[in-house]
Amino acid sequence: MKLRQLFSFVGRRESEPASDAPPMEPERVSLTKRRTAARRPLTPFQKIALDHESTAVNGGAIAAKWIWRGGTTGCYRPEHQARDAAVYIIRGNWALEKGLIGHGDGFTDETTKPLEEEGCRCGFQYFYNLRDLPEDYLTAKGKKTLAKVRV
Ligand SMILES: [Zn+2]
Structure with a gap:
């Protein structure tokens, strides 16, 4: 029964979709669920x-610096x-x-x-303020804004 439905569906895709063709959305959702x-x-x-x-995101973090932790108990991923x-x-x-x-x-x-990956012991250091970010990551506008705040 299932197989026949599948074949009829494939057949429909090659020609014009029939008016009684099932909508695509529910099938995609159920596939995602299964995955x-x-x-x-x-x-x-x-x-x-x-x-x-x-x-961090709920707290308003704007960026995160990757901290690699190597060594025997650390992350071995190059x-x-x-x-x-x-x-x-x-x-x-x-x-x-x-x-x-x-x-x-x-x-x-x-x-x-x-x-996230197996064996990883790295970390993120989150930044919440413009002044905490390395200056290279600010735009010209960002640098200006920061200078104004500092004065
Ligand atoms: Zn890692």
Whole structure:
């Protein structure tokens, strides 16, 4: 029964969609649900990472610096060592919206997070204020704003 439904669906896609074709949206949603359910549960480290992130974002963090922790008990991933001290911008934050900071070394949602990958012991140091960010990451407007505040 299921197989026949699938074939009739495939057949429809090649020609014009029939008026009684099922809408695509519910099928996509159920696929996503199934994929989520099949995903492995979060490790304790991943839970900590998620907690830290949501606390920081809710607290108004604007960027995060990657802290690579090497050594025998640290993170062995060379690609993480390469990220050391990179500053990732939190998408949609107020300083970005006002054009005060640039795009940094990318956005936090473009890479895996510290502790997310197996064996990772890296961390994020979150920045909440313009003055805390390395000056290189500010735009000209950002630098001007900061200078005004400092005076
Ligand atoms: Zn790592």
